Amino acid sequence: MKFTINKTELQNALSVVLKGVSTRSTLPVLSGIMLDASGDEVVLQSTDLEYSVKYILPALVDEPGKTVVPGKLFNDIVKNLADAAVCIQESDNTAHITCDTSSFSVRTLNYEDFPGFPHVETDSELEIPFIQFQDMVRRVSRVVSRDESRAILTGVLITLEEHVLRMVATDSYRLAITEIPMPDSAAEDFEAVILGNFLNEIAALPRNEGNVSIALAENQIVAKCGPVTFINRRIEGNYPNYKQLLPNTYTSRAQIDVKELAASVKRAALLSSSTAPMRFDLNIASQTTQITVSAPDVGTAQETIVCQIEGEDMQIAFNSSYVQDGLSAISGEKVYLEVQSDMKPGILRAEEPENYLYLIMPVRI
Template sequence: MKIEVLQEKLSKSLNISSRFVANRAQLPILNNVMLDGNKTKLSIYATNLEMSAVISIGSKVTTSGKITVPSRILTDIITNLSPGNVSLEAEKEQLKISAGSFNCNLMGINASDFPNVPSVLSKASFKLPYDLLLKALLKTLFCVSNDEARPILTGVLFVFGSSGLTLVATDGFRLSLKKIPFKTDIKDQRVVIPKNILLEISKLLKSDSLNVEFNEDSNQALFQFEDIVLSSRIIDGEFPDFEKIIPKSFEVTVNLGKEGFAQAVKLSSVFARESSNVIKLTIKKDGLTVSSESEKAGTQTSHLDAKVEGLTNDLVVAYNFRFIEEFLNVIEGEDVGIELTDSTSPGVFKDPKDPNFLHLIMPVKIQG
């Protein structure tokens, strides 16, 4: 392999691919990226066996070929070179790097040992509205579970139906649901995509086109945008029946301003941090009070004006303040809607500006 490529493009691509390389891998080749020079492009392959990336950049290819080299060393070298042309030449299991007065030889491993990583999508692929998907990921990824003991909850459920796509995520204590209305030929398909690959897509996706493929034979999800192809395993298992979890009816509705609510929650968190993050929402006919207490620090209350409907007696519900904060951080409107039944049933939090989004939070049991 013998190619010339711009340092700026190569550095950017290596910094992306390095996030897909395995850390402390038992197989040494998983610490490497594969460089594949062919025709008019250089393709960089990286994988940790859970998710993979193939990034292609334009280059002058004199001789085609492949080699794998340590990702961290190559990235550090290329990043510290000056902008301009970089020459890469592979002979057997060694990569020669030249740029201006700089020359080095980097030991590698034969590319034939590198895992098979998908680099193209098939005709079964389809387009997703990228801008709507990014907004949906913002409103669901934050409540994906990190508990590896329940792997099915470490991803986002994609539900395709006649009206479009629904994204659902839950960690067992809260649940986010976001609908994306669009025309699709895919009907009644459900897949759970791991959080990590979706986080990478949300960071990298700036294109106006996103192609997606779910390959049942390899149990992989593939995403293509610009000159990047990302792939990940699909999580096996039965996702919780979210439709049964979401209340079909409620007794009390509360509507209040987001800014004041967010400030009250933030103030109550000062004491709540020493009391298992628990704050209390007390709903009365004239509004809502946010309170918290700590045996060591003291107590705090903030009263907020709110429109309350359906209330017969004062209602006190306790929540983890972080769950409410994270919900407030992703909504777009200036108001918040809360739907409640009693102090032990899930509370449904809504953004009146986005009828296709809801967030459910389980209350904390309190004494008395």
């Protein structure tokens, strides 16, 4: 095997494929990356037997062939090479890597032991413009649970109903919902719970004008974006009925400037901790929202924001980091804070046309 490839393109591909390399398997070959050179391209593959990645790159192939190189070492070498063409040649179980004045020889692994890339028969498929997909994942990914004991909450519920695409995530303390209209979608109704980390890997690809394709099999998810194909296990189980948490009304609603609120919350949070919740006082008479944090043995922080309030005077308290996460997902200028009572969830709702809702469970004052 012998081929020459652009260093930058190879490095970008390795940063994606390396995520599929196993770090804990007893099979040494799973710690490697398969290189398959033929025609005018090189296919890079990695897998940990649950998560698989394939990346196709253009290359000048002099001798077709396959080999498996140690994943992390190969990535470290390529990352530190000069910005020039990289030549990779494999012979006698050794990969020779040359670039400009640099030369490396790395022992390879037997490609015949490397698992074949899964061939998955899918039964439903959804296509989303990558830019919109990336923005939607960014809005909900922070809310995904890290608790493996409730596997269903480590995923994001993705649905397509009546030409509206929706992503929902919750960790049982907060809930994020974002949706976009998809009037031109050819897909039928679509529903799946997909691992949050898996969606983050796809969304971390360079921003592009193409589409992301997500297809479902019985127990797997197949995602494609440009030259990359990802395959991961599908999360089984029923997602919680989040709709029953969403209130139909509010007692008080404040319209607040997003940047001003985010800055005030960030400053007040300097004194906040799990034992010192952040209190919001909505005052109708003064048309202000006052943010207060009182930390025993530390001190007090207070911020006052002029805003538009309708309804009744209201007090409610939240975990400050949850508030910051919700505000960071809003790209518009205004946000609505909607409150029913101090013991019912509060809602941060983005201003139209941005369709984003963030529900937070209150902290007892």
